[in-house]
Amino acid sequence: MAAKILVVEDEADLGEMLRYNLEAEGHLVTVAVSGDEADAAVREATPDLILLDWMLPGLSGIELCRRWRARTETSRTPIIMLTARGEEEERVRGLSTGADDYVVKPFSMPELVARVRALLRRANPELVANHLKAGDIELDRLSHRVSRAGRDLHLGPTEYRLLEYLMRHPGRVYSREQLLDGVWGQDVYVDERTVDVHVGRLRKALNRGKEPDPIRTVRGAGYSFDERFAAAH
Secondary structure (H helix, E strand, O other), X not given: OOOEEEEEOOOHHHHHHHHHHHHHOOOEEEEEOOHHHHHHHHHHOOOOEEEEEOOOOOOOHXXXXXXXXXXXXXXXXXXXXXXXXXXXXXXXXXXXXXXXXXXXXXXXXXHHHHHHHHHHHHHOHHHHOOEEEEOXXXXXXXXXXEEEOOEEEOOOHHHHHHHHHHHOOOOOOEOHHHHHHHHHOOOOOOOOHHHHHHHHHHHHHHOOXXXXXXXXXXXXXXEEEOHHHHHHO
16 A cells, blocks of 8 residues: 655755655655645645655745644644754754654655655554555565465566566556666666566566466556456455
C-alpha cells in the first residue's frame, strides 16, 4: 500500500528531486509550491505524511504546521520540517509548533527517505510493508526472495527491481523511459530496448506452463503489472 505524501517546497528542483526519490520508494507524491496551495491540497485530501519547508511564499511553514495541528483531520499527520535554519532555538521552535522531525538543508536524500520511512512505520505500519503480494506472486523486500504459488523464483537483480517497481502500483502503465529512470536510475545510460529484453527475462522466470502472464504490454505506452491478475487470485 502506497503512502500519500505532500511535499511543500518552493524550490522547483528540490521539489522534483523529493518527488522522484519518494516515488521510487513506491509512494504517491503531490508537490505544492506555496503555503496557500499546500493548505488547499490538505483540505482536499489528507496526506499520510507532509514534508514542509519553513520558508514559503504566502503562508509560512510554521503557520501551516499550527493550522494543521489544530484540525482534527491532520492533528496526528506526521510532519517533517525542511529548512536552512540550523540553530538550536529554531529547531526547538519548529518542533514545539508540532513538527515530528526537523531536517536542515542541505540534507542527505537517503537519510531523509529513511526518516520518512521511520515516521510512516510509527504512524501507519502497513504503508512501509516489507512484503508485497499481488495475485499468487509474493515479494519479500528484506530477503529479496520472490515466489509464485509457493514455488521460489530465481530472478536476476535487474529483473527483481523491475518486478518490485511494477508491483508497487498494479494497473499503472510505465513508459520505457520511466522504467529506465526508476529501475536503472537517471545517471545510467541504457538503451530503451534494454527494457524489453529484461521484461522478456522477467516473464520467462514468472510464467510456467499455462499460468497467466501478470505483465501487461500496452502498445505504444509501455508496461504494467496487470491489476486484473492481482484481483483474480
